[in-house]
Amino acid sequence: MEPDYEFREVEERLAREWVDTERWAAPRLPSSDKRYVVTMFPYPSGDMHMGHVEVFSIHDALARFSRMRGFSVLSPLGFDAFGLPAENAAIKRGINPKEWTYANIAQLKSSAQRLGCSFDWSRSFATCDPSFYKWNQWFFLRFFERGLAYRERAPVNWCPNDKTVLANEQVIAGRCERCDAVVTKRWLTQWFFRTTDYADRLIDDLAINVGWSERLKMLQRNWIGRSEGAEVRFDIEGESEPVTVFTTRPDTLWGATFFVLAPEHPLCDRLARGTEYEGRLASFRAKVESLTEIDRTSTERAKKGIWLGKHATNPVTGEAIPIWAADYVLMDYGTGAVMAVPAHDQRDFEFARSYDLPVRVAIQPASGALDPSTMDAAYLGEGVMVGSGTFDGTPSDRSVAAVTQWLEQEGRGRHAVNYRLRDWLISRQRYWGTPIPIVHCAACGEVPVPEEELPVTLPDDVDFAPTGEQSPLAGAHEWVNVRCPKCGADAHRDTDTMDTFVDSSWYFHRYLDAHNDEEPFAREVDDAWMAIDQYTGGIEHAVLHLIYARFWQKILVDMGMARDPEPFPALLNQGQVTMGAKRMSKSRGNLVDPTKAFERYGADALRLYILFSGPPDADFDWPEEGVDSIGRVTYPWLQRVWRLVVEAGDAPVTQGATSAGPLIERMHRTIKVVTADYEAFSFNTAIARLMELVNDAYRYKAEPDADAAVLRRVVESVLLLLCPMAPFVTDEAWRRLGHEGSVHDEPWPVFDALLAAEQEVVMIVQVNGRVRDRITVPADVSEDIMVERAFGSDKVREHLGGREPAKVIARPPKLVSLVVATD
């Protein structure tokens, strides 16, 4: 008896062969229609985990499928290697982050190879390679030249645990995205990239990304937070310059009864200076600053504020309205100053009520008169303008546009758009990242490091533990102290490093020209391979990597380095792999280790198991028994496929054409639907169809007059359709059937439309919506024949009970529906 398929020997042998022969290397330029498929590069924090297995399985199935369909496929993998985990682990072990990182990369790479992924390793790199981060620095200098990188003192997010600043995108509900610590605000001088310049394009170009889920587009729209309104200028008592506010409701301007500044607003100081309000402002500000962001922005808290003793002029009524500083106005949105319209804004209303400020109605609903003395909430609905001079009676669907136009005419304001998105804070006070290529000189200011001196490499002999104040690089005196490139005076390097999201913003361009040491990548190869045809990765990057990379891409276009406005118009967000609905982790004890799966059931069974579990975008909760569940699902099925191969391979093949029959027709239908399934990423149903075909093949084999040639043909189709998902066993089986070459070099099977179409179908006959008979008819049956056959049925006649149908509906070829009046 033939032994079972020995997955271990086969997988290890083929995996090695694929690596040794650079089996999946893509040419410099595509040799036919191209498919550039990319999966978000992994962070090498240890060995491969199930999340990697899932995304690699999906990605690799698509890459292999595309190759078989004749595309020139590029499927690379690099490593997102800078960042805090490396540093933290290294601090714990007392080694350099470099050692830890490169060791993990080696391990992760070998696991990806063991999984059978068809990556082009010749283009692989790690972002901590100086040959990569040199170009981060190069880009930084280009951005600096263009005014897209700037250094500014601002209130920024500070993670007290990681001891570094964070971008807004890295603060989730007031907590650090990485370590969950409550984030505080600090005033620091930091480097920013001007993402807000691109807010409009980031929203508008979402339309290009037709291969994105609605959910993802919504996440980005929410994050960018575009809102339309107007800027209105208010004159301020004792100030020569007016102050601009942003409002989405310029039509309520006549109801503005006070004016509010964020407590941090510099104008507060000027207004209160030298007055009795100065002390009050200081203590109020101290109180506000002691709050965490979470408390400060909580809607539960009562709004607090103080009068600053001065007035602004309502530009439409000419009225003097008091200027307050209040904690509900934020310095970093809009202009940090608002006009308060208590009648039509709930926050202003609450504030007015607690400080006894006037409420004036500017929009009156049709239903009844709003009365400021009895209102218990702001009115936000429709109505007509009242108390608004010549605008009285203007309905609210036109009021905003009308008032905005008038403000523009009068020179008191203009149409404006505001965004929630802030500029990207990219400096980090940590060691393990790309050094910022700037030298600070007392005389010359911020001086770029000359291009020929790039890369500015990270010094190795540094105490890289974060200090909580400055970057650890500040302690590397020999490295820090340099001469100013401009004037030659003593100067010092910038000691911050770049956010690691800088690396991931353009790494997919570098794959295209990974060994170029003249430029980040050549335009020629970029134009040839970009945009990415299919990108895969987790939804957790919705407002992080996926915003930054789109921003970067637009700059590349503006710099003439790239063509496509969007880098990844098609994106598949795979679900999360969990166990007990929780993220897998060693400490939780719910880790299902891929290595164990390789040992017990093999890479093919593991890949297939994950793909079979459900749609790729759905979360997958691994069953409690862990790896062993593979042993009950895809492992035995692969053995079943293998036995079929062995038996089909051993049977003598009769000469001549294979006869068409039900099994061959079934095979063609399977090719048809499985192809469509791959195109729709519906791997679970593709596997189900293949299981059905295999079941049918076993049934056929048991028939006395089974034709070995038919069986062989069907088995070969199964292998071809399966090999993108289970690359090892199918390749071995292909050779077992006597083929010289590899199954992976075969073209994707095509179906015969004639054979795939069913010759005969089962027509159902319904009487009053109930199925009463099934009749086998030719697939091209006419309506007349269908109806004739339906009336010929005894069962149907019985249920008609002699009554004449009021309605006869025929839907060729599958359905006849008869409707009789019921009494």
Next chain:
RNA sequence: GCCGGGGUGGCGAAACUGGUCAUACGCGCCUGACUUAAAAUCAGGUGUCCCUUCGAGGGGCGUGAGGGUUCGACUCCCUCCCCCGGCACCA
């Protein structure tokens, strides 16, 4: 509050542009074959309730709830309920 996605067997999940008694495929469970036995493998069964002595069959109800459109609704429309996720003192 605003926005997005979902609710189908014991479980993971199928179902084309509304059209074969919804539940494919697989897991689990039940029965049988093989075996001294077990595992593995193979074959069959498995929504639910009721009628029928068995057999075979027949009938009612079933895709979160309730309405509607239609000859026909998991699929379309309306009103709810619940779950998951994003944004939110954003002016």
